[in-house]
Amino acid sequence: MTAVVVSGAGRVFDGGSDAGTVALTDVDLTVGEGELVSLIGPSGCGKSTLLRLIADLDAPTSGSVAVFGKTAERARKDQDYGIAFQQAGLLPWRSVRANVELPMQLRGGAGQRGKSGQPNKAERAARSAELLALVGLTDFADHRPHQLSGGMQQRVAIARALARSPRLLLMDEPFGALDEMTRERLQDELLRIRATTGAAVVFVTHSIAEAVYLSDCVVVMSPRPGRVVATLDVPLGTPADRAARGIGLREDPAYFERVSAVREALHSGDAASDRVPT
Amino acid sequence: MSRQWQGSGKRLGPALAGAAGVLALVAAWEAYKALVPDDGWVLGEVRVLPRTTDVAMPHLWDMAARAAEPLTSAPDSPPLWLVTLQGAGFTLGVSAVGWVAGVVFGLLVAVLMARFVPARAGLLPWVVLSQTVPLIAIAPLVKRWGAQLEVGTFDWQDWMSVAVIASYLAFFPVSVGALRGFTSPDADADGVRLDLFRAYGVGWWTTFWRLRAPSSVPYLLPALRLAAANAVVGTVVAEVSTGLRGGLGRMIVEFGASASADPAKQWSPIAGAVLVGLAATGLVALVALGLRRYRVGEAA
Numbered sequence: 172m173t174a175v176v177v178s179g180a181g182r183v184f185d186g187g188s189d190a191g192t193v194a195l196t197d198v199d200l201t202v203g204e205g206e207l208v209s210l211i212g213p214s215g216c217g218k219s220t221l222l223r224l225i226a227d228l229d230a231p232t233s234g235s236v237a238v239f240g241k242t243a244e245r246a247r248k249d250q251d252y253g254i255a256f257q258q259a260g261l262l263p264w265r266s267v268r269a270n271v272e273l274p275m276q277l278r279g280g281a282g283q284r285g286k287s288g289q290p291n292k293a294e295r296a297a298r299s300a301e302l303l304a305l306v307g308l309t310d311f312a313d314h315r316p317h318q319l320s321g322g323m324q325q326r327v328a329i330a331r332a333l334a335r336s337p338r339l340l341l342m343d344e345p346f347g348a349l350d351e352m353t354r355e356r357l358q359d360e361l362l363r364i365r366a367t368t369g370a371a372v373v374f375v376t377h378s379i380a381e382a383v384y385l386s387d388c389v390v391v392m393s394p395r396p397g398r399v400v401a402t403l404d405v406p407l408g409t410p411a412d413r414a415a416r417g418i419g420l421r422e423d424p425a426y427f428e429r430v431s432a433v434r435e436a437l438h439s440g441d442a443a444s445d446r447v448p449t
Numbered sequence: 450m451s452r453q454w455q456g457s458g459k460r461l462g463p464a465l466a467g468a469a470g471v472l473a474l475v476a477a478w479e480a481y482k483a484l485v486p487d488d489g490w491v492l493g494e495v496r497v498l499p500r501t502t503d504v505a506m507p508h509l510w511d512m513a514a515r516a517a518e519p520l521t522s523a524p525d526s527p528p529l530w531l532v533t534l535q536g537a538g539f540t541l542g543v544s545a546v547g548w549v550a551g552v553v554f555g556l557l558v559a560v561l562m563a564r565f566v567p568a569r570a571g572l573l574p575w576v577v578l579s580q581t582v583p584l585i586a587i588a589p590l591v592k593r594w595g596a597q598l599e600v601g602t603f604d605w606q607d608w609m610s611v612a613v614i615a616s617y618l619a620f621f622p623v624s625v626g627a628l629r630g631f632t633s634p635d636a637d638a639d640g641v642r643l644d645l646f647r648a649y650g651v652g653w654w655t656t657f658w659r660l661r662a663p664s665s666v667p668y669l670l671p672a673l674r675l676a677a678a679n680a681v682v683g684t685v686v687a688e689v690s691t692g693l694r695g696g697l698g699r700m701i702v703e704f705g706a707s708a709s710a711d712p713a714k715q716w717s718p719i720a721g722a723v724l725v726g727l728a729a730t731g732l733v734a735l736v737a738l739g740l741r742r743y744r745v746g747e748a749a
Contacts, residue, residue, distance in 0.1 A: 226644075226648055228644050228647055250649060252648070254644075256644065256645075258638040260641035260644075260645055262659075264742050273659075277649045277651045277655060
């Protein structure tokens with residue numbers, strides 16, 4: 172089953188200061204099971220809006236969004252996806268461990284209540300230990316978020332997103348606020364996590380290199396109005412292969428060729444939408 | 450262990466500063482009394498500095514000596530300091546009841562305003578307006594309404610009227626502070642935490658208990674301190690205006706009436722009011738200590 176199917180989705184903001192702004196128009200997007208799709212484009216191209224439509228944090232004004240064959244709302248209430256943002260958004264009064272366990276403590280939608288049952292305390296502890304090991308923070312389980320660096324906080328946020336073993340991970344510029352070194356390390360970590368969990372990922376970024384390095388497929392978007400201008404495959408191997416190659420992959424000619432292709436698609440999309448003669 | 454050491458080390462600084470502050474006040478009082486003539490300073494018809502006679506400004510040691518003497522000249526009269534302490538205890542008790550009632554009511558109002566946006570628009574002006582009503586005006590009204598109240602065997606006591614008035618002053622900072630705290634996740638980190646809770650598919654109340662209430666603590670604690678001060682002031686003033694016996698308010702009025710004959714006497718209940726204020730602040734500090742986990746990483 173495909174993870175995400177967006178067809179003909181549009182989002183027009185009404186009311187407020189940005190009334191009448193067309194954030195997205197006629198977007199089609201398919202994310203297969205276990206596939207990593209990056210949404211890339213300049214600021215204001217609607218890539219975050221598109222992610223929010225998939226997450227049902229916002230509703231399309233036209234078209235439809237399906238997640239694992241359900242409506243986006245049903246999928247959200249069933250906690251079918253995990254999500255991470257540019258801001259880690261940890262709860263400062265909880266320990267790192269308790270932050271990771273948060274999604275497991277909260278019940279899903281009313282329909283699910285009592286049926287599937289919540290993981291009990293021991294199960295939660297086992298799962299959070301497993302996840303903290305996955306992101307390399309076992310020694311920091313009892314620390315509080317403010318005691319961690321930005322990169323570590325973001326790793327906690329990713330562990331939290333994985334808490335309920337979702338088959339879909341939504342990530343909105345999760346490494347956007349980090350320095351380049353930390354960023355590349357976390358990209359490798361994400362590849363490893365993907366290889367382990369096999370989850371599909373929708374990844375919003377404005378870094379071309381990041382999109383190419385991580386993705387099976389890069390969706391290039393352009394602003395005013397936000398729409399998809401190109402979809403490029405990135406045949407650089409499985410996540411496990413990529414993680415194993417690391418720096419080697421970042422210096423591979425095939426990688427550079429894909430980076431150039433995405434860059435060209437971005438700029439042609441930009442030129443087409445601005446219609447400024449150069 | 451080492452942390453506790455650091456903690457007590459840090460405490461020492463403020464304690465010294467506090468002692469220095471009290472000493473400075475004592476010195477200022479006595480210096481003013483020594484330097485300014487008995488009649489104060491009069492410019493034309495206007496007295497710009499108050500009198501420094503022993504009636505207007507007794508020496509601090511006279512106040513202390515008077516506190517050690519019996520309340521009246523009656524043979525079995527208890528010492529003034531003991532009567533003052535009893536009065537302070539009474540006032541503190543009434544203040545505490547008023548504070549708790551005010552905090553509970555203030556939180557309820559804040560939850561209502563946080564939950565229903567129309568309620569916010571409808572209630573907030575009234576909350577602000579409620580504080581412009583002069584206390585002196587409502588105190589006798591509350592007493593009269595209370596006196597008419599009779600539910601089964603429950604009998605309305607006069608001190609309850611005073612507590613109600615104290616709570617009336619105490620609820621205001623709590624409702625405003627708590628509302629700000631409850632709505633703080635809307636702006637924190639671009640509302641990411643609210644987005645997260647929405648992504649978890651949980652309802653408003655779960656989000657409230659897990660996110661909004663804990664987030665409100667940094668905003669709530671200053672409000673609780675303000676409420677404690679308001680409750681004490683409200684209690685003393687209400688004791689005066691309802692004529693309730695047993696507390697400091699009534700004592701200040703009674704002793705003030707005989708001030709020309711016994712000027713040092715009325716300063717005992719005034720010192721008692723300061724003690725009540727300190728005790729109230731200390732109790733709130735205990736509450737803050739219990740909530741300290743929620744104060745780390747606070748933005749503002």
